Amino acid sequence: MDNINREYIDTYIQSLIKYEDEKLEKFRQDCLERNLPIIHKEVGQFIKLVINRLEARSIIEVGTNVGYSSIFMVNAMKPGGRVVTLERSEKFYDEALKNIKSFGLEEQIQVHLGDAVENLDNIAGTFDMAFIDAAKSYYRTFFDKCCRMMKPGGMILSDNVLYQGMIATDDLVVRRKKTLVRNMRNYLEYISNDDRFITSVLPLGDGLAVTLIK
Ligand code: SAH
Ligand code: MG
Numbered sequence: 001m002d003n004i005n006r007e008y009i010d011t012y013i014q015s016l017i018k019y020e021d022e023k024l025e026k027f028r029q030d031c032l033e034r035n036l037p038i039i040h041k042e043v044g045q046f047i048k049l050v051i052n053r054l055e056a057r058s059i060i061e062v063g064t065n066v067g068y069s070s071i072f073m074v075n076a077m078k079p080g081g082r083v084v085t086l087e088r089s090e091k092f093y094d095e096a097l098k099n100i101k102s103f104g105l106e107e108q109i110q111v112h113l114g115d116a117v118e119n120l121d122n123i124a125g126t127f128d129m130a131f132i133d134a135a136k137s138y139y140r141t142f143f144d145k146c147c148r149m150m151k152p153g154g155m156i157l158s159d160n161v162l163y164q165g166m167i168a169t170d171d172l173v174v175r176r177k178k179t180l181v182r183n184m185r186n187y188l189e190y191i192s193n194d195d196r197f198i199t200s201v202l203p204l205g206d207g208l209a210v211t212l213i214k
Helices: 007-015 022-033 041-054 068-076 090-102 116-122 136-147 175-193
Strands: 058-062 082-087 109-113 127-132 150-159 197-202 208-213
Touching: 007 041, 022 068, 041 068, 041 127, 041 150, 041 208, 058 068, 058 136, 068 082, 068 090, 068 109, 082 090, 082 116, 090 109, 116 136, 127 136, 136 150, 136 175, 150 175, 175 197, 175 208
Parallel strands: 058 082, 058 127, 082 109, 127 150
Antiparallel strands: 150 208, 197 208
16 A cells, blocks of 8 residues: 555554544544545554653654644653644644644644744754654755754654655656655665664654664
């Protein structure tokens, strides 16, 4: 289906994950019905694990969309946790603000409107975790900018790094995605082979890279 895992494997893994928060699950279903590119259920579960292991209190996210993952991550954090998230589409930005308000999380989630390539330089503070989930050609730029803001021992998670299987084999690459594929391959080589990082690329969802900043 998405050319990463066999469908029955994904379906089975997802069936193991039970959500207690009804409102959040309803929100997730609404997003899926609208085909919004929100985190896969099993990716969310892994993020939750990392948040808990890191005891993360602060997270920076690139790519808000309508705010699902921001709200999900704050829910997974201890009370008082905060997420700073960046979104370039005004339409999604407006909707994210609305959704965040409906969950009563305006104090915990700060959304910045504009291109993250420029806006990441204006973000103050340090973070325990970063979640990169936006324009796939710019992951290296996002990563380097987030890296400067990470606390020692922090982790950077990058979503969609296997992009429908195209990153792993030329057989699946469509012409208009060639640049994206080249950039993503370079990115994975970079985070996998630099001594400052330890990276594991997982075939979870659409591909998740997990990087520890040493
Ligand atoms: N993290 C969200 C989904 C993000 S989808 C979730 O799981 O719920 C990716 C989003 O990144 C889109 O809404 C898109 O508009 C935004 N985006 C893409 N490139 C961007 C950029 N350069 N700067 C800021 N946002 C960007
Ligand atoms: Mg994603």
